[in-house]
Amino acid sequence: MISLTARWVVVDIEGTLTPTSQVHVTLYDYARPRLGPWIDEHGDDPVVADAVAQIRSLGELPPTATTDELVAVLHGWMDADQKIAPLKTLQGLIWQRGYAVGDLTAQLFGDVAEKLRAWHAAGLTLAVFSSGSVPGQVAFFSRTTEGDLTGLFTAHFDTVNAGPKREAPSYRAIAKALGATPEETVFLSDVPAELHAAAEAGWQTVGLAREGEPFATADFSPHPTLPTLTPLEIK
Numbered sequence: 001m002i003s004l005t006a007r008w009v010v011v012d013i014e015g016t017l018t019p020t021s022q023v024h025v026t027l028y029d030y031a032r033p034r035l036g037p038w039i040d041e042h043g044d045d046p047v048v049a050d051a052v053a054q055i056r057s058l059g060e061l062p063p064t065a066t067t068d069e070l071v072a073v074l075h076g077w078m079d080a081d082q083k084i085a086p087l088k089t090l091q092g093l094i095w096q097r098g099y100a101v102g103d104l105t106a107q108l109f110g111d112v113a114e115k116l117r118a119w120h121a122a123g124l125t126l127a128v129f130s131s132g133s134v135p136g137q138v139a140f141f142s143r144t145t146e147g148d149l150t151g152l153f154t155a156h157f158d159t160v161n162a163g164p165k166r167e168a169p170s171y172r173a174i175a176k177a178l179g180a181t182p183e184e185t186v187f188l189s190d191v192p193a194e195l196h197a198a199a200e201a202g203w204q205t206v207g208l209a210r211e212g213e214p215f216a217t218a219d220f221s222p223h224p225t226l227p228t229l230t231p232l233e234i235k
């Protein structure tokens, strides 16, 4: 059992609330064949146009690059699990549609929904910090195996509105946006480097070393670390 005192709880998604396979297999496989059609059908959407411009620039493609060439860059980033902003933006739009039409349902670890509901009911302010885009995050929580959980979260942060997850200034930006005091804020993540960055910003941290997950056997020191959320008490 770990017991700590905090007023703000900020949670990671992949590996912390949902199995990594949910993102890398279920969600990536859903997005993969839909990226090209989405670019072609929504090219007039300024968000898509901006993402395409970023893909060209980061992928060193000419202005004449075809959709297939853009998609090849996006697939390369997905294969290497590079969480690059224009990829996350397009994935988020595709997943948003997938959850809305009922193609997708977010699978959470069994201990998650009950704990989040209990913390929310106890008056804690909950927020999300994930590499998944904010629209993708909201869609994810709107249709989970445990129902619509969107009402539990006060705010959502991604690498666009907060910054990289492994850098302390991102956590300072989140605390400022929440009006939170760092020492009364706790970050929950499965990735030690993210916990190091949060701690550098003065936050409390708890690592999730879930059995079978990629970081299950990583070195989480000096962060308190648990195999599930069940033994975590926040008051």
Ligand SMILES: CSCCC(=O)C(=O)COP(=O)(O)O
Pocket (backbone or CB within 6 Å): 012, 013, 014, 015, 023, 027, 083, 088, 095, 129, 130, 131, 132, 133, 136, 137, 140, 165
């Ligand atoms: C619809 S949420 C998908 C999450 C996602 O795309 C992702 O990359 C998760 O990364 P995290 O920072 O939560 O580990």
Ligand SMILES: [Mg+2]
Pocket (backbone or CB within 6 Å): 012, 013, 014, 015, 016, 189, 190, 191
């Ligand atoms: Mg994670």
